[in-house]
Amino acid sequence: MAPDDSAIPARVVTSLPLAFTTGAAVGALGGMIGLGGAEFRLPLLIGLFGFAALAAVILNKAMSLIVVLTALPARLAAVSPVDLGAHWTVVVNLLAGSLLGAWAGASWAVRMRGATLYKVLAALMVLMAAALVLTHATTVGALPLPGPVRAVAGVAAGFGIGVVAAIMGVAGGELLIPTIVLLYAIDIKVAGSLSLLVSLPTMLVAFARYSRDGSFVVLRSNLRFTVTMVAGSIAGALLGGLLLGVIPDRGLVPALAVILLISAAKLARHAPPDARQAGLPDN
Template sequence: MSAPPAGPLPALLSGAAIGLLGGLIGLGGAEFRLPVLLGLFALAAHAAVRLNLLMSLATLAASALGRFGFAAFPALSAHWPEILALMLAAMAAAWFGAGLLARLDAQRLTRIIAVLLAGIGALLLLEAAAGEALHLGAEPGGWWRVPAGLAAGAGIGLVSSLLGVAGGELIIPTLIFGFGLDIRTAGTASLIVSLPAVLVGVIRHARAGGYRERAMVLGVGLPMAAGSVAGALAGAALLPFVPVAALKLILGAILLASAAKLWRKGAAKAAAARAAR
């Protein structure tokens, strides 16, 4: 694979902008990073997903250091069953999904990415419009919490491995609206679930040689990850001054537009492949 057309400076700046947006809405920004990797940096779908996952790991590690090193650890004792169920299922699904990624052709993967990004965009719009109305008011305890955590974790781990994201955009709403955690506790629990799941995916990709291209990792991944971390910290600092619901509406619309563009791109490639036969 040749070096991408854009260099380290665009990677750093775009990573900072994406991290800023992610920090403002409480996410790592990987769902917005993926369309940039596919568009601005013209990476192939498989390479973009693998690199996105590696940058998600770096961003998660920085977030974990900040949260666990400087903030008080929230009380999670009442929620450990569902958190552990989510984590274990997400790890298993991430390992499976990393293997599945290698077996998907580029056109099919592009369409899957488009569908998943559209789903996340729709979720952002729904959260912004409904807010607390989505809260199920679930209380700690209950036999259903572990099976529900396993099912949710499997889905989240699969999405994580196919998009290269940490999964916080799915984990946090699941914990808040499904299991009744408050936003601060859900953010900490999301890190506990995401870190091992993303690490499993990165390890499997590394074992398969997914990070051998140094120009991609050092020229795009490293500066973009650095920018993402800096931007996320700035976004967290600006959070009290920005209307998050309005921002979610805008970013949800951007994701839907990106998904539509990717779907058309996948359809065009599929049509060209059929015509060449």
């Protein structure tokens, strides 16, 4: 059962053009740095559109899942199946932890009080800002670990990433890519495609867990809003992909990290919406 007010959307801006525009902006930002951008969508769902924390997470998870499925063929085409198949043990190793982490994270999210979930989301956004800078602004080197130690570390890292991805409603590529490079000494381009093979099943598990909770109704009651924002995100991602490299990472990544930190500060101070407020009717 969902906690007190966490699944109830507050007064929500119902403008579909605004949903498309903000979705496109998020998609473009993500596309320019090679990510989905869901971590930027979450604070918009809460701060601009007025959804309560858990409702925003569920909507974000649904949108992230659709965006990843749409982008999957193109992203996987960038790396040959032979290269990906050579690293199947990496995917299995991380999935052994991430699937459990996704279920656990979603279970914890639906049980948290609204005020607690806002603070947890704020802390995780700080983590995402750090991961963004680490991945794009520094050179990540591999850790010289023995095989058994690497396997245990992979399961532990996968579990943590699954938890974070489930609670935030994101794919988790921001954390998966540097983890794959650090633990398995794999080229970052190949790591990007491998991360999709890990994140997709992980997202499906989290989504399945959320679907068992009463708060999942927010997705059905805001279906047109969700579809419109997803369409904007996909269009924005295509534009961002075309702009990839046009704006140097040296300036873009720190700016995006600052946006995440500002959003985190606002979420930490965010007051849960009044539980008496009705949800947004889809229009």
